[in-house]
Amino acid sequence: MQTTQKRICIDMDEVMADTVAEHLFRYNRDHGGQITKADMQGKWLWQVVPVDHHNKLEEYLRSEDFFDSLPVMPDAQRVLQRLQQHYEIFIASAAMEVPTSFAAKFRWMQRHFSFIPPSHIVFCGDKTILNADFLIDDNARQFRGFRGEGILFDAPHNALVTSHRRVSSWLEVEKLFLDDMNLA
Amino acid sequence: MQTTQKRICIDMDEVMADTVAEHLFRYNRDHGGQITKADMQGKWLWQVVPVDHHNKLEEYLRSEDFFDSLPVMPDAQRVLQRLQQHYEIFIASAAMEVPTSFAAKFRWMQRHFSFIPPSHIVFCGDKTILNADFLIDDNARQFRGFRGEGILFDAPHNALVTSHRRVSSWLEVEKLFLDDMNLA
Known part of the structure; x- marks a missing residue:
């Protein structure tokens, strides 16, 4: 060196x-959503998902296999x-x-x-x-x-x-x- | 700030x-050892424990509760x-x-x-x-x-x-x- x-x-x-691709994939799958990265310009995922689903977003991050799955x-x-x-x-x-x-x-x-x-x-x-x-x-x-x-x-x-x-x-x-x- | x-x-x-206190405690308990910190002056624990016990020292470090137990x-x-x-x-x-x-x-x-x-x-x-x-x-x-x-x-x-x-x-x-x- x-x-x-x-x-x-x-x-x-x-x-x-x-990370966002995996987060979106899980959210759309479980909630029949159609959110894409294009919908998120200038925003965090938390700002485009309804407030009563925020605990679900947290849950994805904390699930055992979330990070293993990242592209x-x-x-x-x-x-x-x-x-x-x-x-x-x-x-x-x-x-x-x-x-x-x-x-x-x-x-x-x-x-x-x-x-x-x-x-x-x-x-x-x-x-x-x-x-x-x-x-x-x-x-x-x-x-x-x-x-x-x-x-x-x-x-x-x-x-x-x-x-x-x-x-x-x-x-x-x-x-x-x-x-x-x-x-x- | x-x-x-x-x-x-x-x-x-x-x-x-x-960390050394906990490592010594577990080693002495399981092997009937009497090693103290005074025996380790200038040495790592690996240097005072017989080579065929080294895998045991590794195992302690990797056990779920080792770090939880540290004084x-x-x-x-x-x-x-x-x-x-x-x-x-x-x-x-x-x-x-x-x-x-x-x-x-x-x-x-x-x-x-x-x-x-x-x-x-x-x-x-x-x-x-x-x-x-x-x-x-x-x-x-x-x-x-x-x-x-x-x-x-x-x-x-x-x-x-x-x-x-x-x-x-x-x-x-x-x-x-x-x-x-x-x-x-």
Whole structure:
């Protein structure tokens, strides 16, 4: 490992894993719903689902197999493997909001991103604790107080956020970090 | 929260929790052993237990109730509550070595240190990822590459390590951070 390598932290939910797709799938299946990501522009799932179904949304997140079922975001695996050759990569997931999810999230990462060593996986709540140059996250709130630069990964709920550099896919991550930047 | 507050990260095992005491208790109970901490100076438990019992030591760490049973280090609760008034406190536990322990460690911290918000609990492997001014840890290996100052907390295995500022108890942590240092 070169000490001159820049360090990138990557969020898991809605960046590596399509958490919203699984959440929508379960909700639509159980409630005969037709909600799509297009209906969620600028909103969290909680804002498009009736209030009396909110406990159901919570339940999905807490169910044993929710995180095991998450689809991998397109190109995430290939691009992360490329990034690893030029940057020090850490995964940083805000698991403290659903503490029952630690083990399942860890299993998911081991299964789909086995090339990331366990020592480079972090579960935290407040991401200002991360000592990194970049944080790729769908939640702009996590950039406040972060010591590096926050890169916003497109998600329905952040469609209206304009405060940060933004990427819409892993192909754009690849372009930004491997083509556009001056590699050390 | 004042932005001028210094940030201290605290390790859990062998700093907040007397992990060695519980490990020794279980080992001695099941094997009619008489090993004490005094027998372990400069050594890890693995070095004082016969090799053919090592799998048993692993098993204890992986058992459902091991972390639930850990005794709290003397004065840790009171001193951490005092420190919280002057510093930003994060707990940073290297849980990735025993991934099955996440939930149990989280429960333990919620039970004994409920005044630490979940957002300030971090599970990680490589502690160079922590953005903090100080790290109180029993494992000097974690100080390599850490951006702040490492403070070594006495543990049997580190008795011979001389490379870092050292504290032998939470009373010494209290003295160092609340009496000796110039508080911001």
